[in-house]
Amino acid sequence: MATVKSPKRPLSPLLSRPGAVPAEGVDEGVAAHYGDIFREQSALADGSGLVDLSHRGVVAVTGSDRLSWLHLLVTQHVSDLPVGQATEALILTANGHIEHALSLVDDGETVWAHVEPGTQDELVAYLESMKFFYRVEVADRTDDFAVVHLPAGSIAPVPEGVAVREVPYGRDLFLPRAELEPYAEQHGPLAGILAYEALRVEAHRPRLGFETDHRTIPHELGLIGSAVHLQKGCYRGQETVARVQNLGKPPRRLVFLHLDGSEVHLPGPGTPIRLAADGEEGRQLGFVTSSARHYELGPIALALVKRNVPLDAELLAGTTAAAQEPVVEP
CATH class of the missing domain: 3.30.1360.120 (Probable tRNA modification gtpase trme; domain 1)
Structure with a gap:
C-alpha cells in the first residue's frame, strides 16, 4: 500500500x-x-x-x-x-x-x-x-x-x-x-x-x-x-x-460503531475491538480505523472486524462500549 x-x-x-x-x-x-x-x-x-x-x-x-x-x-x-x-x-x-x-x-x-x-x-x-x-x-x-x-x-x-x-x-x-x-x-x-x-x-x-x-x-x-x-x-x-x-x-468486514460517549477521548485508529462480554483482556476481533464526534449522532467510528463477529454482538473499542451496524454484510 x-x-x-x-x-x-x-x-x-x-x-x-x-x-x-x-x-x-x-x-x-x-x-x-x-x-x-x-x-x-x-x-x-x-x-x-x-x-x-x-x-x-x-x-x-x-x-x-x-x-x-x-x-x-x-x-x-x-x-x-x-x-x-x-x-x-x-x-x-x-x-x-x-x-x-x-x-x-x-x-x-x-x-x-x-x-x-x-x-x-x-x-x-x-x-x-x-x-x-x-x-x-x-x-x-x-x-x-x-x-x-x-x-x-x-x-x-x-x-x-x-x-x-x-x-x-x-x-x-x-x-x-x-x-x-x-x-x-x-x-x-x-x-x-x-x-x-x-x-x-x-x-x-x-x-x-x-x-x-x-x-x-x-x-x-x-x-x-x-x-x-x-x-x-x-x-x-x-x-x-x-x-x-x-x-x-x-476475512474481514467494515462496520459502523455507535460509541457510548462515556469516555473523554475517542478511541483512535488502531484501538483494539473486543467482545464486551470478554472485557479488555479478551481476544482482539479487529480495530478502529476512524473515529469522530458527530453533531447529531455523538461519538462514532468505523472499524475492521473479523467476518464471523455476530452483528448483534456488543463490542468494546478499547474501553468504550460500542454497538455496531454492518457496512459490509458478513
Whole structure:
C-alpha cells in the first residue's frame, strides 16, 4: 500500500483565517476546524460551506490514450468514461491488496485525480513505469492545483475552466492554487477537516490509510461496484478480486460503531475491538480505523472486524462500549 504521509508543501493560506486550528498528522497543512466543529458539520450537512482539501495530491493524465491506458491499470471501467462523470478507482498489488485510491474525472482533455496527501509521488512513479508506447503524459499538479470540496446542495459557482467532480455528497473542485483564497472569501463559511471527516464516517466512506492496511482487499470495504468493476478486462490484482467474488468471502468486514460517549477521548485508529462480554483482556476481533464526534449522532467510528463477529454482538473499542451496524454484510 502507498505510504500516506504529511504533505511537503507550504501551509494553506486559509490557516490564517480567524479561529483556524491546524490539523495534525496526515491532514497537516489545512485547518482541523475554525472554532466550532459542530456548527461547521451542520453547515456542510445543510449544503453550505467549503472544505479546504488543498493538502491532497493532484495527478493529471493527458494524451489521446489516457482513458484506454488507465483502463488497463485501474479497477474501474474507464475506457469510455463520459466527460464530466466522476468515478472512483483503485490500483491493487499483484496480491489484490489496495495500494492507491483515485478520485477521478475526465474534462475532455485531461483526467484529473486527487489522492491521499503524500501518495502522489509513488502513484506518478508507478504510472510512469507503465507508459510504454501509449500516448499519455503523467504529471504531479499538486503544487499548481488545490482541491476544494463543496457539500451537496451548495449554490457556490464553479469557476470557468475548472475541473469538477460531481458526487452524491457534493462537488470536488480542482482549483488553481492562486484562486484558493479569493474563492474561499467569496463562498465560505469555511469548515475544517474534522467536520468533513465526521460526515465521511457517518456516510461509511472508507479512506486509504485509515480503513486500509497492507492486506486490505476491496471486498472488505464494500468497494465492489463503486470503485471495482467486475465485468472489465485484466488488471493487476484481478485474480484475487474474482476469486473472493466467486468462491468465498473476505476475512474481514467494515462496520459502523455507535460509541457510548462515556469516555473523554475517542478511541483512535488502531484501538483494539473486543467482545464486551470478554472485557479488555479478551481476544482482539479487529480495530478502529476512524473515529469522530458527530453533531447529531455523538461519538462514532468505523472499524475492521473479523467476518464471523455476530452483528448483534456488543463490542468494546478499547474501553468504550460500542454497538455496531454492518457496512459490509458478513
